Amino acid sequence: MVPFWWNCTHVLEFRRRWLLDHVKSGPLRDYLMTPVPSRRRPLDSLDFMALDLETTGLDAKRDEIISVGMVEMRKCRINLETSSHLLVNPQKEIPEESVILHGVTDDISKTGATLEEIMPRLLDALTGKVLVAHYARLEVTFLQAACRRLYGYPLVVPVVDTLRLESKRLKAGNRYPKAGDLRLDAVRMRYNLPRYRAHNALSDALSAAELFLAQVSHRAASGRMLTLGDLLR
Amino acid sequence: MEIELIEILEFLTSCPPFDILPEEVRQTLPATIHIRYARRGAEIMAPGDALDTLQIIRTGAVEIYQQNGHLITRLDEGTIFGAQTILRGGTAVSRAEAIEDTLIYQLSATVFQNLCRDHAEFRDYFGPVGADRLRSAVQRAENGQESSFGLMASLVVEHISRKPVCMSPDASVKEAARLMTDAKVSSILLVEEGGSDLVGILTDQDLRTRVVAEGVSLEAPVRTVMSQSPTTISAHRTAFDAMLIMAQHNQHHLPVHRAGKIIGVVSPHGLLQNQCTSVIFMVSEINKQRNVQGLVEVCTQIPQLLVSLSDSGTTAQSISHAITVVTDTVTRRLLRIAERIMGPAPVPFAWAAAGSQARDEQTIQSDQDHCLLIDDSYVKSKHGQYFRDLARFVTDGLNACGFVYCPGDAMATNPQWRQPVRTWRRMFRHWITEPTPKAVMLCSIFFDLKFIEGDEQLFWAFRECVLNNTGSNRIFLAHLAANALRNQPPVGFFRNFVLIDGGEHDDTLNLKKNGVIPIVDLARVYSLERGIHAVNTKGRLQKARDEGMLSPRGARDLLDALEFINLTRIRHQAKQLRIGADPNNYFSPKELSHFERDHLKDAFLIVQTMQSSLEQRYQVSRFL
Numbered sequence: 001m002v003p004f005w006w007n008c009t010h011v012l013e014f015r016r017r018w019l020l021d022h023v024k025s026g027p028l029r030d031y032l033m034t035p036v037p038s039r040r041r042p043l044d045s046l047d048f049m050a051l052d053l054e055t056t057g058l059d060a061k062r063d064e065i066i067s068v069g070m071v072e073m074r075k076c077r078i079n080l081e082t083s084s085h086l087l088v089n090p091q092k093e094i095p096e097e098s099v100i101l102h103g104v105t106d107d108i109s110k111t112g113a114t115l116e117e118i119m120p121r122l123l124d125a126l127t128g129k130v131l132v133a134h135y136a137r138l139e140v141t142f143l144q145a146a147c148r149r150l151y152g153y154p155l156v157v158p159v160v161d162t163l164r165l166e167s168k169r170l171k172a173g174n175r176y177p178k179a180g181d182l183r184l185d186a187v188r189m190r191y192n193l194p195r196y197r198a199h200n201a202l203s204d205a206l207s208a209a210e211l212f213l214a215q216v217s218h219r220a221a222s223g224r225m226l227t228l229g230d231l232l233r
Numbered sequence: 234m235e236i237e238l239i240e241i242l243e244f245l246t247s248c249p250p251f252d253i254l255p256e257e258v259r260q261t262l263p264a265t266i267h268i269r270y271a272r273r274g275a276e277i278m279a280p281g282d283a284l285d286t287l288q289i290i291r292t293g294a295v296e297i298y299q300q301n302g303h304l305i306t307r308l309d310e311g312t313i314f315g316a317q318t319i320l321r322g323g324t325a326v327s328r329a330e331a332i333e334d335t336l337i338y339q340l341s342a343t344v345f346q347n348l349c350r351d352h353a354e355f356r357d358y359f360g361p362v363g364a365d366r367l368r369s370a371v372q373r374a375e376n377g378q379e380s381s382f383g384l385m386a387s388l389v390v391e392h393i394s395r396k397p398v399c400m401s402p403d404a405s406v407k408e409a410a411r412l413m414t415d416a417k418v419s420s421i422l423l424v425e426e427g428g429s430d431l432v433g434i435l436t437d438q439d440l441r442t443r444v445v446a447e448g449v450s451l452e453a454p455v456r457t458v459m460s461q462s463p464t465t466i467s468a469h470r471t472a473f474d475a476m477l478i479m480a481q482h483n484q485h486h487l488p489v490h491r492a493g494k495i496i497g498v499v500s501p502h503g504l505l506q507n508q509c510t511s512v513i514f515m516v517s518e519i520n521k522q523r524n525v526q527g528l529v530e531v532c533t534q535i536p537q538l539l540v541s542l543s544d545s546g547t548t549a550q551s552i553s554h555a556i557t558v559v560t561d562t563v564t565r566r567l568l569r570i571a572e573r574i575m576g577p578a579p580v581p582f583a584w585a586a587a588g589s590q591a592r593d594e595q596t597i598q599s600d601q602d603h604c605l606l607i608d609d610s611y612v613k614s615k616h617g618q619y620f621r622d623l624a625r626f627v628t629d630g631l632n633a634c635g636f637v638y639c640p641g642d643a644m645a646t647n648p649q650w651r652q653p654v655r656t657w658r659r660m661f662r663h664w665i666t667e668p669t670p671k672a673v674m675l676c677s678i679f680f681d682l683k684f685i686e687g688d689e690q691l692f693w694a695f696r697e698c699v700l701n702n703t704g705s706n707r708i709f710l711a712h713l714a715a716n717a718l719r720n721q722p723p724v725g726f727f728r729n730f731v732l733i734d735g736g737e738h739d740d741t742l743n744l745k746k747n748g749v750i751p752i753v754d755l756a757r758v759y760s761l762e763r764g765i766h767a768v769n770t771k772g773r774l775q776k777a778r779d780e781g782m783l784s785p786r787g788a789r790d791l792l793d794a795l796e797f798i799n800l801t802r803i804r805h806q807a808k809q810l811r812i813g814a815d816p817n818n819y820f821s822p823k824e825l826s827h828f829e830r831d832h833l834k835d836a837f838l839i840v841q842t843m844q845s846s847l848e849q850r851y852q853v854s855r856f857l
Contacts, residue, residue, distance in 0.1 A: 077339070078268035080238065191270075192334035194292050196240050203240065210336060213270035221272055 002154065012036040015156045027120035028151040034128040037158060039229035043216060046228060048073040048160070049125060050132040050209035052201045053139050056094050060145040064090040065115060069201030070125055071209040073132070076216060078209050085202040086121065087112030119150055126157060130228060134184045134208040136161035160231045162187070162211045169215070187211060191218070238263035241338070248289060248311045249827075250358035254348065267339040271295075271331035278315070278329040285323060286339035288315040293335025294727070298328045303841075304734055306834070307332070307727040316359040319345060364790040367835040370828075371793045389475050389489050390468040393497030397488065401426045402433055402456035406444050409435055409455045420486040420498055423459050431495055433459030436486050465490045466499070473512075473551075475499050477558060480517040511538055512555045519562045524570065525630045528563055532634035535559060536810045539597050543807035549799030550771060557595040560636060561586065561685055564603070567630040568686045571623050578623070579616045581608040583692035584685045587643060591683035592753065593769045596799075597806050597816045600639045601631050602678060604650040606695055608688070611653040624651055643678050650679075654695050661699050668712035677716060680757060681768050700764035707851075710762055714851035717754030718844050722747050722837035726822045726830050744805075745818040748798035748833075751840050752791055755847055759783065770795060791843055794836035801829055 003018060013036050023029045037046055050071040057063035068086040072079050089112040094105065112118075122143075133139045136159045147155045166187050170177050180186055184207055185195065191214035196203050220226055241263040245251045251259060267286065271277050271293075278284060280300050288295075290312050297305045297314060305327060308314055318325050319342045349356040360366065398416045400409060402423040413421050413435075423433040435455055443449065443458040464482045466475050468491035475487055479501060489497045515538065518531045535556065542552045568584055588602030589595045605620060624645035632638050645651050652660070661679075664672040680699075684692040703709065723731045723742065730738035756770040759777035767773045771792060778788035805824070806816035825833070847853075 076269065080241070080264055080266045080268070083238075083264075192292050193270075193336055194244075202238075210268060210270065213268070214272070214334065214336075217270045217272040217275065221274070 001148075001152070012156050012158055013038075019153055019156060023151065023153050026151055027123050028147060028153060028155070030120075031123040031127050032156070036156060037128065037130055037228060039158075039227060039232060041228050043226045043228065043231075044075055047129040048132050048209075048212065049129045050205045050212060051126075051139050052133060052204035052208060053142050054201045055138070055142060056090060056092070058138065060141040063142075064088070064092065065142055065146065066090055066094060067112070067201040068118065068122060069203070069205035070122070071202070071205045072125070072129075073209055073213070076213060078206070078213065080206075082125075083202065083206070084121075084125070085200070086118050088115050088118055089113060090115075115146060116150060119146055123155075130158045130160055132160045132162065132208055132212045134162045134187075134204070134211065136163075158228065158232060160212065162208055162215060165212075165215050165231065184208065184211065188214075191215070241266060244291065244311075244338075245289070248313065250355050253354050253358075254352060258348070258352070262340065262344070265341060265344050267341070269337050269339060271335045271337065273331055273334050275331050276328065277331055277335075277337070278325045278327070280326055280328060282325040283323055284315050284318045284325050285342045286315065287313060287319060287342065287345045288329075289313050289338040289340065291336040291338050293331060293333040293337075295335060296330050296332050298330070300326065300328070304724050304732070305838075306725045307732050309728050316345070320349070320359060363835050364786075364793065364839055367793050367797055367832055367839070368789070370832050371796050388468070389466055389470050389472060389487075389499055390491070390496075392472060392475075392499050393468075393489055395497065397422050397495050397497050399424045399495075400455070402459060403454050405452045406440070406449065406455055406458060407451040410440060410451075413437075418498075419500065422488060422495060422498065423455055424495075429494065431463070431465070431488060432456075433461050434463040434486060434488065434498075435459045438485070460484070463488060465495070467491065468496060472499075473554070476501065476513045477516060480513045481520060511541060512558060515559055516562045519559070519566050522566060522570075525567070525633055528566060528630065529633050529635075532559075532563060535635065536597060536816075539803065539816075540807045540810050543803055549796050549803050552803055553589075553594045553596060553799065556597065556599075557590055557593040560590050560595055560599075560631075561683075563634055563636075564627065564631065565686045567627045568623070570630075571626045575619065575622060575626075578687075579619055580610045581688040581691055582606065582620065583687040583689065583695075584627070584645070585692060586683045586685050587678050587681055589681075591681040591768050593683075594749075594753070594799075596803060597810070598637075598818075600637045601628065602639055602643045603628075603645050603685070604643070604679065604682075605645040605652070606657055606691060607651070607653045608691060609653050609655050620651055621646075621648075641678075643675075654691065657695060658698060662702065665702055665706055665709045668709045670716075673712045673716045676713060677754065677757060680761060683768055696766075700761070700766065703761040704764050710758065711851045711853055713761065714758050714847050715853045717751070717758050718848060718853060720746055720751045720754070721844070722751055722840045725834040725837065726825070729822050731822055740821060742820040742822060743818050744798055744802040744820060748836070748840075749795065749802070751844060752795045752798075755791070755840075755843055758847060758851070787843060787846070790839045794839040797832055797836050801825075801833060 006015065009015070016032055016036050020029070020032045023032060050073065052069040053065050054067040055063050055065050065088050067088060070084050072082040087108065089110055131139070140159055144154045147153060163182050166182055167177055170181070184204070188207060188211055189195070191211065193210050193214060196207055216226065219230070242260060245259060245262055251262070268291075277288070277295060290308055290310055292310055295308045295314065297308065299305055314329065315325075323342065349359065398412065398418050399422045400412055403426065409421055413419070420434055420436040422431055423435065424430065425432055433456070435458065439458060439460065444451075449458060463486075464478060464484055465488045466478055468489050479485055479487055486498050486500050488495050489499055515531060515534060519528060522528045522531060538559070539552065539556065542555060564584065564586065572578070583606045584603065585591070585606060586603050589599050590602060605624060607616070607620060628638065628644050628646045638644065643650060664676050682696060721734060723733050723739070725732050727738060730740055731742045732738050753770050756773040756777070759765075759782050760767060760773040763777070763780050763782065765773055765776045765780070767776050774783065774788045774791055777783045778785055783791075802818060805820060809816045822830070
């Protein structure tokens with residue numbers, strides 16, 4: 001489905017152009033029309049999208065997305081006007097342990113749209129932006145799975161993981177994080193960020209966005225203009 | 234609204250003035266907010282920046298600086314900044330820096346302006362700050378007491394409702410009674426035929442006690458029953474002074490003179506008010522006492538006097554004046570008692586109060602400050618003993634009455650401050666020509682002098698001579714100005730601390746040292762430059778304004794600052810007295826309300842501004 005060199009190159013633009021040749025129509029093609037932001041671009045000039053997904057479990061093959069929280073950042077400012085919280089109506093019943101975790105019950109979910117209806121909105125919001133998430137692997141695998149399932153091809157998007165940034169920062173200072181040190185709440189506390197009680201896709205996306213601003217602000221203290229490449233490295 | 238933004242809504246609700254917005258309006262706000270983060274040390278706003286959002290501190294702390302680098306304020310969680318900038322047009326004039334890692338919520342200027350337009354209460358929160366806000370607070374306090382003590386601060390002339398009723402002292406008692414009845418007055422002034430000099434007064438009470446009760450003929454001339462040469466009062470003195478004179482002379486009708494002419498009579502009827510009655514009562518009680526023990530007993534009521542004056546909403550200026558009047562009367566009484574015991578003084582002298590008593594600015598825990606000026610005919614070997622004993626007696630008496638000994642020994646018991654006038658003159662000349670730090674400190678005590686008892690001529694001749702020498706000496710004035718800059722007001726408050734310039738903080742605030750004294754010192758420098766006679770700080774500032782040394786606005790702002798700081802201080806002391814604690818000048822910021830914090834900050838800013846203008850005027854730095 002993807003060429004043999006797919007995993008050998010980190011140059012997302014190569015992947016995008018290849019996909020553009022193969023994806024003939026639909027929301028994914030619309031998304032792919034916009035170039036991927038270059039690694040050399042300074043952070044100030046980029047748009048970011050903090051994303052958080054609530055899912056029925058951790059296995060992207062079997063489990064489903066039940067809600068999406070998105071918070072947009074432009075010029076290192078969070079913009080709540082464009083933030084959104086989308087509920088997805090899953091095909092299967094939501095397992096009980098997942099309900100306890102994020103409070104989204106079957107009844108609430110029924111009010112949501114199908115993933116097929118939601119993905120175009122999500123892709124549209126993400127166009128030309130850099131995705132930000134705390135422990136981004138979960139978000140990325142679920143998004144990729146959804147794209148492959150719905151459109152037959154994967155997604156190409158630059159991703160900044162706030163957990164990885166923090167882990168690298170600690171290691172650079174010769175501190176090795178213990179279990180729990182990298183949890184979103186624990187990391188936020190170190191940056192003097194407020195404690196949010198609620199846990200849902202939107203408030204977690206907001207939490208990740210604020211953390212991202214804090215991390216960038218502290219990295220910028222070194223004086224040199226930061227580029228996207230600095231965060232992806 | 235997304236339910237998840239409820240935490241932002243809850244936070245906004247906890248920040249005044251967002252709490253006063255209607256719920257449905259407030260709910261629309263979270264979705265319009267932008268969020269930024271500033272790490273510790275990062276600049277958030279610089280002079281000249283175009284500001285298009287209101288800044289609300291979510292976590293962390295921010296310092297605001299003037300362009301010249303002076304710290305204006307330090308803000309913490311839940312406080313707002315940038316409102317004035319937006320309302321002024323959007324260009325920042327100050328610099329903001331994060332002093333902790335700070336998360337800021339930003340509300341767009343358009344949304345903010347719409348809120349201000351639609352919600353008056355919300356807008357009022359961002360109303361005038363600084364001197365204007367303080368002005369309205371002081372005015373509110375002043376208006377609140379129109380009915381009580383305000384009257385007593387009014388001038389005697391305002392209480393004269395009619396021309397005086399006069400007749401010749403040669404008229405008969407019957408004619409006098411007839412005229413008084415026709416004119417509906419309770420007193421009549423007696424003026425020699427063809428002259429204008431007041432020779433006596435006849436009152437209703439006199440007709441009862443001296444005519445009817447004594448069986449004097451109704452045809453007898455008034456001259457035989459009138460009170461001769463009654464005490465008079467100048468038209469520009471206060472109603473309060475009039476009441477005092479009545480109490481001191483046991484005379485209930487006081488002729489009022491202006492430019493040597495009698496223009497009317499005032500009586501207690503028109504003047505009497507509860508608040509001052511208690512002071513008047515104390516003064517008359519003090520004057521009745523024949524020994525120290527009696528005075529001590531009367532003085533136990535002073536704390537109660539302060540509490541009741543404070544409760545009645547009297548201005549700080551009037552309360553301090555009332556307390557000082559009591560101190561003056563006790564001092565005078567002690568001197569009389571001493572004279573009775575020790576006999577009359579061998580040579581003329583003047584007992585003078587210094588410091589806060591001289592300025593009519595005492596509060597409850599003021600210490601003694603006074604000195605003795607003795608006539609130049611003084612010979613130490615012959616007269617020294619008398620004045621030493623006199624000073625000892627009065628000073629011990631005052632201490633027993635609750636006016637504690639001066640910790641700096643600026644009292645007449647100290648031989649240095651009990652000198653013939655020629656020595657005093659030499660001392661002042663020395664201080665002025667060679668202003669060492671110690672000399673300047675002494676000047677700040679002994680330049681505030683008030684005559685209490687003894688030979689008034691002696692006092693004024695000396696005072697005049699001193700005042701004539703100060704104004705011309707720029708170096709002395711520069712030193713005095715430097716001394717006036719020694720005590721700086723704090724910048725404001727931060728969380729539960731007092732914020733001092735340079736960013737240090739303290740957990741208590743001394744409103745006397747860092748609030749009142751800087752203003753008193755400023756007023757003294759200005760008054761000495763022009764040889765202004767006034768000693769009271771308000772009087773000095775008004776005179777300095779009239780002489781053009783202070784702008785009308787600068788003078789008014791300083792007076793407002795002084796009044797507000799003193800009022801806060803006196804109310805604090807009254808509160809301590811009420812719960813049985815020893816009154817002091819120390820505050821913990823925790824005790825201050827939002828209102829008091831905001832207004833004290835305005836007052837401090839005024840003092841700072843005036844201190845820098847003093848610094849420039851006298852070019853203080855060149856002399857230090």
